[in-house]
């Protein structure tokens with residue numbers, strides 16, 4: 001991964017037209033922008049670049065931050081007084097180790113997936129110190145993801161958006177803009193993040209050294225998301241998952257449930273986004289791919305396992321589709337299972353009943 005100015009990697013080429021458009025407007029930039037696009041569309045990277053560029057004293061010809069002025073130095077050290085980032089507490093720093101099993105720790109974790117009113121109030125208090133930025137310049141606020149704001153936080157922010165301070169620019173990022181208050185949406189200029197074309201995406205992956213092109217399909221055509229499956233926790237999790245499903249007939253559903261639970265609880269799994277709903281989602285992709293292959297079509301998500309899928313689902317397309325439908329109800333409950341192990345056992349028994357037959 002190439003790191004550029006202020007520790008940020010370059011924005012991918014398919015986002016450059018959007019970049020040029022925004023940088024070209026400079027002084028006429030609205031005070032609130034809403035970046036919309038799925039996870040992995042590059043919103044956060046883009047927003048960081050834009051924030052840095054707007055704070056920088058000497059942006060380059062393309063409008064990117066210089067990396068050398070006092071403001072850039074501040075940004076790089078993570079202490080710029082006019083740059084604020086609001087994220088759910090859970091996304092900030094990984095939780096302390098050792099107390100993960102106490103009830104309080106669990107409750108705090110559950111709460112912290114939201115952006116709460118205290119965070120918005122503390123932001124507003126910081127913004128009230130002086131009417132303009134420290135050097136008379138702009139102040140930048142990134143809120144990611146904006147839909148994580150609970151009702152109280154959203155209403156508090158709404159007031160700020162209604163009475164814009166000429167020097168503060170809000171960058172709201174959202175994977176699910178429909179979940180935002182309509183009044184918040186209407187006070188922002190909405191920008192939909194573009195997707196790359198197939199060839200552009202493939203070239204970017206090649207330049208990143210990602211050798212498995214199937215990952216692009218697995219990430220629904222989003223190369224930045226595909227990269228997260230190329231290395232690290234998610235790459236291992238995906239490999240283990242496909243391996244288990246490929247060898248299903250040699251497995252015992254209850255033992256497998258125990259193994260899956262252990263992997264979900266392993267260090268770093270949750271931080272990487274490997275959680276129960278992820279597994280259900282992968283399972284549905286595997287089943288729908290198998291049903292497609294049984295009909296003679298190409299798999300969409302597990303193209304790198306096309307042969308294995310074919311061997312198993314050949315002549316059993318109906319059963320694979322039935323399994324897919326069976327676990328729909330599991331998907332709806334996956335965010336809050338009463339007992340994760342029982343949930344996984346029940347899930348795997350359902351799948352085994354349908355497709356692990358010889």
Ligand SMILES: [Zn+2]
Nearest residue numbers: 056066069072
């Ligand atoms: Zn600079």
